[in-house]
Amino acid sequence: MSTDRFDLAIIGGGPAGLAAASMAFACGLNSVLIDENPGLGGRVFHGIETERDVSILGTDRIAATTLARDAREAATVLSGHSVVDIVRDHEHFQIKTLHGNELRSASARRLLIATGARERSMAFPGWTLPGVMTAGGVQTLLKGARLVPAGPVVLAGSGPLLLLVAVQLLRHDVPVAAILDTTPIANIRRAMPRLAGALWSGSVLRRGVGLLASLLWQRVPIYRGVNTIAAQGDGSIRAVTFKAGKRTHRLDCALLATHVGILPDIQLAGLVDCQLRWDASIPGWTPVTDRNGKTSQDGVFIAGDAAGIGGAEAAPHRGRIAATAAAVELGAIAPDEGDRLVTLDRKKLRRLNRERAFLDTLFFPSPDVRVPQDDAVLVCRCEAVSAGCLRALAAADVAEINHVKSISRCGMGACQGRVCGPLAEETLKDATGRSAEAVGTFRVRPPLKPVPIGAYAAFASDDPPAEARFLYTADW
């Protein structure tokens, strides 16, 4: 075990973390950039350092390769390191990472969390069957492992990623049987007033239109106003049934990819006790930050989608702003110098926010994709806790999520609530009519990823702690 000391630890090598690393270097900081993937790039630019042909929604591939190359020059890069725990030790944060089967440790005076977003899960009858996965998961297979799934594929849900993955599948010659669009028709009406501003200010929308055109061109059937989705089959998925308008449909498929939007990844923020707030526009929990990404915890900054969904184009600007603020706090640069460095980033962000408002409104997930309708549907697949079980608890007035967890074991399995958390919260809110704040969110406990006991053992010192020598009646 060795502990390296840095000024700044940046966790997450997506566009936010990469840009932050370069900015930190420019401000004279000695920083470390940690990411669990083998290469840099994050979610959008997954595999950018090795992949030749990456099609990107939002930002240009060349810019991303440059970002990654610069970041490698600017910081010590720890790839393949999952951050599993962080503790504050006087003036430093001790960051524990899992690298293969080994625990490592690094220490830094400031933290910049840039861990991006995670996908919201959608639970419906049959969602736990093999052959049902998230669209982001399919994309990761394509980009990272270069595994091309067998078709036919049906994609269901709402949001730009759904269309993107459809086009990417087609490009790999995977037959796409249909797209089931669950976007509530009413959202379109609500979003329209924001359309002009959005078209003018960002590129997601323009690219989205391009994707749509390409799908129509390839004659992929798109069903609108879809609900009541169910995966059919035993052993693995064979078909999907759903309602569109008044009619019920059934389509054969080998893979059902779902996507109902993304949420900020609040695992690390929760672990270091940053204050969270409920953001009704996502809807989801978001860390409380000031305009520099500074959180309620001293020395902790958050940038990129982890600080609230802002998209890939906004991420580098947010990374630069947060890194600059950290440098000011560390006394590496003067405050007015810091302001000057990020003037352009702030301007760009203001523009991008207009597009974000449109996207949030258009793709706002309807309650019936956030809350499993059928009582038999599992919310927590690790511990087999159904929606009906949660509703029964709610009826008995047990509706604070950590209380529900201790009674039902919901969220206590291997995923530790990362998959089922939002589903369980939404189900409880829906059943009780309580606010998100009253229902709460799962407390985050280390380790963030399962860590073999052997890895801890190798990390332990041989000297027993004081209490191990002081026995009397005290062990159980």
Add this chain to the structure above:
Amino acid sequence: MPRGFDAIVIGAGVHGASVALSLSRKGLQVALIERDRLGSHASGVNAGSIHHIPRIHFELPLAEVALRSWEQMNEWLDDDCGFRRVGYLRVVTREHELPDVRRSMARVQRYSNIPEQLLDRRELDSVQPGLSEDAIGGIWAPSCGYAVPAHTMNALRRNLQAAGTCLFEGARVDTIEKAAGHWTCVSNGERWSAPILVNCAGAWGAAVAGLVGERMLISPVALMMTVTGRADRLLDTVLGLHGQRLSMKQPENGTLLIGGGYQGAVVSKDWTTRLDPQRLAYNLALAKETLPSLGSVAVVRSWAGIEGMTPDHAPYIGPSLTHDGLWHCAGFSTHGFYLGPVTGQLLADAIVSDTVPDLLRPFALDRITTLGPQSPKADIASPAA
């Protein structure tokens, strides 16, 4: 106007809940007042071990009754509370400890009828295969086992409801007044009053006693626990290690629970806890050393719960030394879960009859009143140095 009751119990851990339930079943109108949520502290997050080693001699008679009480949970709570009598195996790895092992067994025999056997290496393997080569023997106590704390606290909650106990959650008592033989507890403007007051505030026991000017020696510590993902069956008993701190078990769902009394820190500002990664690593290393096949099993979560420690690691149970109508039951010093149900029933008897039964007598408050620090002074209550 305060709401009137026959008795007020402060603290809805396993002790407060058990006392309140027993008093309610005797026909008293009981208010059970809890700062957070029933079972949200030590009682709901502990390791659930049910065994009597290595307790101080005067606890052993009570331990014997406590071990039996878990067999009878179905009669008391209409629920088995997840109790499994899988036995407790205390492994010995160091030759020089054998005299101490014999002394410990002799002590148990002298003060109780709890069955224990000294196993040699071969017998050890038949009880628990896969132990480290260093294991030379062990104490085997077949009447011990484990229960599931969250499950137990839920069973208590249901029974309290059925017995008509008034449970007030989210109510921290911060003032206690006494007038005309009645106690009045105040929390955020709400008031309850009764002639009998029972302090079951766990690690906060000394703070609650302090509200009526009585001094108790209980200091808070944060005890750490770890749970793994599901694994193949590796462990058949509750396992401990003689002369060292270790406790592990594998409940029926296949996860492994590992602890032993390693301490994190209590942040005294708000009494939250912080883990100590170094100590946690030591705990897990010792677990793997004892049962080498654990190495590849993955940890999914560690946490800490707050426990109240007394100077001699035995709880205070009995009437107040300074006030009539006040009873204390706190400071269980890492092993109060298994004692909860039985202590609650005995204490309720004592309160109603105003006589302390022999089993509880040794825990009287005048046992020690002047040793040790009363409460953490520094910002962080550091682990026992």
